Amino acid sequence: MDRMGAMKVSEVQALVGQLREVTASRRAYSRRFRLDQLKGIKALVRDHTQELQEALYHDLGKAPFESTVTEISVIKNEVDYAILHVSDWMEPESVRMPLAYQPATGTIRPRPKGQVLIIGPWNYPVQLVLAPLVAAVSAGNTAVLKPSEKAPATADVLARLIPEYLDPSAVAVVQGGAEVVQALLAEKWDHIFYTGGERVGRIVYEAAAQQLTPVTLELGGKSPAVVSDGPVATIAKRLAWGKFVNAGQTCVAPDYVLAVGDQMRDKLEAELPKVIDEFYESSPESSLDYGRLISAEHTQRLVEMLQQTLDAGAELITGGGYAIEERYLAPTVISRVAPDTAVMAEEIFGPILPIVTVKDIDEAMAFIGERPHPLAAYLFTDRARVRREFEERVVAGSMGFDAPLLQISVPGLPFGGVGPSGIGNYHGKYGFDTFTHFRAEVSKTDQLDTLKAVYPPYGWAKKQFTKRVL
Template sequence: MEIKEIFEKQQVNKKELRSSDAAFRKKKLRLLEKVIMERREAFRQALRQDLNKSDVESDMTELFPVVSEIRFLRKHLANWMAGDRVPTPFYQFGGSSRIVYEPKGSSLIISPWNYPVNLSLMPLAGAIAAGNTIILKPSEFSPATTEVIKSMIQETFDEKEIAVVVGDAEVAKTLLELPFDHIFFTGSPAVGKLVMKAASVHLSSVTLELGGKSPVIVDETADIELAAKRIVWSKTINAGQTCIAPDFIMVHHAVAEKLIQALQKEFDQWLTEDGKNHPDMVRIINERHFDRLNALVDDAVERGAHLCSKHYANRENLEIRPNILKNVSPDAAIHGEEIFGPFLPVYEYESNDSLIGMLSEMPKPLALYIFSKSSLNKRQFVKQIPAGGVVVNHGLLHFTNPHLPFGGVNNSGLGSYHGWHSFLAFSHQKSVLNYWAPFSISDIFKVPYSPFMRKMADWIVKKL
């Protein structure tokens, strides 16, 4: 069926979904969880085919976050849908106030290739919980996983409620020309700007989950061995192809060499005896991305950067060895561009003030990681360095907490999701003021305004 036909069918059906109750939506979420678990092995095989993801990494970074989110949504959905009573000012005596959450309507979800299950089905679950119709466009760069998602949705849901559309950038452009009520996009800031521009034509609301250069701070009080272990874990998951992966490290000069040695020791555990990547290491998604990463390293080295271990890259297998870079020039491309791969530049800083000044001038990142034992330093960094989210003495894990909003700020994104915030992202907060009394303060203020009314208005402005 043509894209416009699917859209028009969903436009009709969104009116019915608007009045759907919690039981109906929870049934759909339960069904979604069921069919995902039934295809667990199919997803594992597809993820290995697309990215060489091990079963463990597929389970823990793709499937677990999705089914965990679905269960959380089901558990709390009825309470959220009941709405919220809010206070009514005394000068509105005779009325009561509440917030009702209604579906935004027709939603478009455009998801990326790096976590093709997770970043497709988590926002999908939120849109279902909020009562929307959905067109999902997974990435064409992870075709095996996209095919599993497409067949699963087609076999499970009526396309008047949920449909999957597959294709390249031209298909995405066609979708973005349609007047969706909400667009949820995960990808790069550059493409995010195009999505926002397209949405502005119809004044569609947007959630943009983007990226940027997420810094790691390691201060002079940090547990260096622990920091190295957790930084390398965060960086090697998905071969660094993660929007919240540590992009670069800012380490206090007093512990810089100690940290680099500890990082190298941790990275070496991902290598085989002949110096190649461990078979469980995720590969680079495609040749274009592989060439981009190698060009970043070549450019950095030409400008004086030092690689802490021998560079290994196999274009045939799309393998790149994780590596640490020192002495990176400010004019190197890797200094300003999001890496999105297994390279980790390390810079030294002298003082908290100089560090905060430098990081505050950069585009606001999606994540900030702080390794420190100093309560003073932790408070200062959290308060004074802008970021979408912060993790102290670990990395990435805020993504898996359904009680925390996940999202960026400005260049790293607009809006947030996960748990309650997923429901909210796909809902309109409708304010309702219900007057039950036969009188109100407006009965006093009627034209023509008497001297008493003028005095009353003056008193209200000054005193209330």
């Protein structure tokens, strides 16, 4: 695919200045404008589904079906939900005023934050760019989108199509690498929305702090999947799907399994290889349903991590094959993994599933609690008591019970991290709220000046009044 040109650093300031003029005009505030932009996003993904699928295959080896399920349909659902509800979200809310302030009215009025920057990742380069955009334009903001240069084909398609379907004076796409991101971060924004890794997230946060800009940081972490009890055949299929979709490059994928007891570990060791063979017809390397890693460098990192863990005594259950230049690493399961090995030191973000054995559910929850709060936590169990304890004791951005990933694609549910896995959330009304300033307004009539009760001088009568009324 031919590449579109990256924006020059010198052009960034001019673009942001032009967008600022549109923001100041308040043209993007209107209900009609918001709906037009939302319908534009809907039309874009409807009219260019095949082109988006081809770009995703080029960048990540995603099968068209997988692209539809994990990217395009998610955006369709998100934008339909916003179109249906945005008029209600925009409405001001009346607040009952205290008796001492009467007669008066109180109002919460949703107002756009203004001009926002959205920095997208490479792993879901359609969903995780357009979903924040749905939230931003539904709230009446102008926006600059910075798709990841590591998914160049998808970034090019978005850069070409977005100006055709949305108002280019209110929504702009900027392409480029680290220098362009630095130039964007140097500008003044009313909100910055970043999805990606923790290291760059800290850079974004520090840059935003220089101008006290509010941020949403959608990061990641090591999301555990605790397997306590239940039908192992079903559990193995759901674990394998959640882990190996998009070749494991999913921020809420099960990063590792905590198998409760040796017996459960042994069952998973037996069942997971069968499931992987079934999913990819015993040949993931030639399967059109199994994706590729984003780069040779990322593949090399994962291969080294895997080898270090095996050298430390872990057992290879299935997989392990790789081709660095082809960006391929087989769906891999390792077991008898020690907590201090390479795969447990950082987020894997690839198709390696470690199994760690714990003696009981209490040890599993303690294991999670000793580590940074994850973006997601999963529990497989048929026991209501175990689920209640897990809900109460485990801190995570989101939870899934007996199924992974589903929580990220429901427009009515908030999605976001906690602690090192992220700041803030979005989707549906929560996304609208993220990009909205809820302004408090009080209107006091001048026909009856009850405020005279608090004007100086503060005599005996006023003191008695305040004791009774305030």
